[in-house]
Amino acid sequence: MYSFKFCHKYSLNFLGYKNLQTEEVPHVTSTSSFTSLDSNTENRKLKVERLHKEIKEEKALQVRLSKNVREIENTRMDLGQTFRKNQKLGTMTCDSDLYRNLKTSRKECNAIYSQLLSLNKSIKTKSSEMYCLNKGIHNQNEPTPTAGICLSEKSQNSIISGQAIIQGLDPGVVTTASISATKSSSMFQSINRYSALESLENCDHDVENEVTFELTAKGVNSAILDTKHMIQRQRKIKNKKELTPSYLNQRQVTRSIRLKRYYQHLHSSYRQKLFRLLGNSGKNRSVISFLGNWSGVSTYIKGHTRRSLDPFITQLKSVELDSFAVVDEYKSTVTCSSCFSCTSKQLVRRNGKIKRLKGAVVCNNSKCPRRISSKSTTINRDQNGAKNIGLIGFSSIVSIDAQPLPPFRRTFYNTHKYGDGKHI
Ligand SMILES: [Zn+2]
Structure with a gap:
């Protein structure tokens, strides 16, 4: 899907991801309410209505399944906990019944999760189809993305040879920035x-080819005294x-000198x-x-000091x-960086209650790789998130239309604006 074109010795063109999906030619249906002069538009409207109905049904099923999976997941967690407890206690007589139950409940969970995934995929495909149809009805062009970054020839060459290092920075509150770098x-x-x-x-x-790094306010504070x-x-x-x-004053000067040198040293x-x-x-x-x-300027979490990321960016x-660019981090946190499906927060049991872990x-x-x-x-x-941000930026610079991979596109699945065909 991604390719490069060699033009001549000094110029390499990036040929990017192309959406090969061809728009289906609308069929002319003979309905009595067929009064519009533009039959094409009328057909598109009908198709949008049909898609809208199907999406609605699938979403209802999705809600039902999600509820269902929560119950089974709880049973699985209970069984797992009991099994591990028995193992820890050293009761060597392995409870075969318990193990069998655990296995079946795991299978049940996975079956529902895969059903949910395929539902999700179908909803996404239908939504994007509806989005394109709506754009056609309104005679609108699909939004053009903002221009990408200009790369020097050397950088382009090192990207092509696979040697350039690409890193994503995810700004945050607890950690000033989480960085994930790869080739x-x-x-x-x-x-x-x-x-x-x-x-x-x-x-x-x-x-194996991953380097991660966390920039924390605590680390900076202790380094600059x-x-x-x-x-x-x-x-x-x-x-x-x-005082x-x-x-x-003297101490203030010491700190500011140390701060500047700290970032220089840290970066190099x-x-x-x-x-x-x-x-x-x-x-x-x-x-x-x-x-x-993301700019959580006013975000404050008790007990956590914050520091600006600007000196590091400088x-x-x-x-x-080197090159630097800011990218839209849409969907970077909720998308799995390996299989690109939707992730959920980690569940833990604390004092008998089930809680969601934020970190x-x-x-x-x-089937995640x-x-x-x-x-x-x-x-x-x-x-x-940092890994996905790196991927968003990278896929934007190597694609011809400066768009990131489909899971991170704002317009691809975003149908809220043109959601209902009836309000045209
Ligand atoms: Zn995954």
């Missing part, structure tokens, strides 16, 4: 995985010692680490960074060979 070859693999999964082929999930100075000030106040302006060592771990020894060493456009922009997401797809290769269903929420 462009792995990114191409992800894009291929998407097309393979769409055509129901088996594919691998490469987990912010925390230490605060404790010293509090001690002085407690001992009723005077002179010169004392405060982090960049070196990326090249070392991802095995890039070539000449064209460039890092392309993508930042999610450093990212400072290297001539972890679960992929319920039993990550699940098959590493046997893990839970992923760190921020890292998953």
